[in-house]
Amino acid sequence: MSPSRTCARSPYMEYAKLRSEARYNLATSGVMSYPLSGLPVKLEDLEINGPTLYGYTPLRERLAQRNGVTADNVVTAAGASMANHLAFAATVNPGDEVLVEHPTYELLVSTLEYLGARVRYFERRMENHFRVDPAEVDRNMTPETRLICLTNLHNPTGALIDEPTLRAVGDIAKMRGACVLVDEVYLEALYDERPKPAIHLGDHFLVTSSLTKAFGLSGLRCGWVLANPDLTDRMWHINDLYGVNAAYPAELLSVIALDNLEAVTARAKQLLDANRPPLEAFLKSRADLEYFLPEYGTVVFPKLRNGDVEALDRLLREKYETAIVPGSYFDMPQHFRIGIGGDTEMTGIALERLSAALDELR
Numbered sequence: 317m318s319p320s321r322t323c324a325r326s327p328y329m330e331y332a333k334l335r336s337e338a339r340y341n342l343a344t345s346g347v348m349s350y351p352l353s354g355l356p357v358k359l360e361d362l363e364i365n366g367p368t369l370y371g372y373t374p375l376r377e378r379l380a381q382r383n384g385v386t387a388d389n390v391v392t393a394a395g396a397s398m399a400n401h402l403a404f405a406a407t408v409n410p411g412d413e414v415l416v417e418h419p420t421y422e423l424l425v426s427t428l429e430y431l432g433a434r435v436r437y438f439e440r441r442m443e444n445h446f447r448v449d450p451a452e453v454d455r456n457m458t459p460e461t462r463l464i465c466l467t468n469l470h471n472p473t474g475a476l477i478d479e480p481t482l483r484a485v486g487d488i489a490k491m492r493g494a495c496v497l498v499d500e501v502y503l504e505a506l507y508d509e510r511p512k513p514a515i516h517l518g519d520h521f522l523v524t525s526s527l528t529k530a531f532g533l534s535g536l537r538c539g540w541v542l543a544n545p546d547l548t549d550r551m552w553h554i555n556d557l558y559g560v561n562a563a564y565p566a567e568l569l570s571v572i573a574l575d576n577l578e579a580v581t582a583r584a585k586q587l588l589d590a591n592r593p594p595l596e597a598f599l600k601s602r603a604d605l606e607y608f609l610p611e612y613g614t615v616v617f618p619k620l621r622n623g624d625v626e627a628l629d630r631l632l633r634e635k636y637e638t639a640i641v642p643g644s645y646f647d648m649p650q651h652f653r654i655g656i657g658g659d660t661e662m663t664g665i666a667l668e669r670l671s672a673a674l675d676e677l678r
């Protein structure tokens with residue numbers, strides 16, 4: 317039997333799982349883990365089996381309420397990763413074209429290609445603060461484009477897409493009978509300032525998100541899609557072919573986490589507020605870097621003006637026990653991604669080490 321789908325793998329995910337670990341870690345894009353002891357969980361609150369069929373109703377209801385929609389707009393999924401997979405599978409057939417921002421989170425492309433989609437790109441440019449330019453989107457649409465795929469905040473740059481821009485992209489999509497998927501996993505990191513999810517801009521918008529990045533709750537795998545009920549219905553049936561149901565204890569814990577999200581948020585905000593000033597000081601001190609500093613979020617994506625980012629990455633690992641994400645994972649090899657969601661003392665030392673390595677390479 318010949319193997320099918322031989323390209324079904326994600327170089328970025330393999331890197332993130334197997335090679336991004338370091339004592340001084342600037343390679344993560346989320347805030348550090350929130351501990352179970354920070355939630356009021358008692359063992360008797362948990363159970364192994366429970367009433368999960370097409371999602372656990374109390375979880376869907378909490379997510380609906382949090383996002384200003386109804387439960388029939390919500391599909392729960394194993395992280396934003398499976399949420400994206402379900403959203404793609406529900407909107408794209410093999411051979412369809414999908415317009416994706418560049419640079420982008422590599423897994424979006426791997427998943428689309430696995431599903432047989434043809435991927436086209438439009439540029440988000442540093443000189444334009446990595447904004448989405450609707451004219452650029454429009455120029456790259458074709459009669460075969462079924463979906464436009466965006467991340468907000470943008471991974472890897474942290475750039476925010478404002479509502480007028482989302483509306484303009486939505487109009488372009490609608491005119492051609494296409495949908496817009498907005499991955500909002502980093503928009504959650506605006507916390508109290510988070511704008512309404514893009515589902516409120518029209519029936520042809522889908523939103524994916526999770527409790528992973530902004531809250532440090534990755535292990536719960538609490539992700540979701542927000543979409544119109546025809547699409548959510550389709551996704552629930554597709555999910556029957558994948559995971560069938562989530563782990564019930566994780567759904568119970570996710571409900572507890574959502575009921576206590578204020579405490580989780582307070583810790584995350586405090587961490588990011590403490591880690592931003594050293595990041596800004598570092599960037600200002602480096603004439604060898606060109607950068608766009610986003611207003612929000614956990615990452616920045618500077619460009620090394622001269623020199624080799626792969627060599628920087630090697631030096632950082634071998635001599636400085638420090639990790640960044642080389643821009644080659646985002647198809648922009650002159651850039652690298654710095655994440656500031658880690659422990660504050662560790663992040664400060666990591667930035668000092670990054671400075672030392674940059675000096676050494678000059």
Ligand SMILES: Cc1ncc(COP(=O)(O)O)c(C=O)c1O
Pocket residue numbers: 345394395396397398421467471499501525526527528529534538539
């Ligand atoms: C844009 C984007 N979406 C989704 C994910 C995956 O999130 P989750 O851990 O919830 O599956 C990531 C992880 O890096 C991401 O950057």
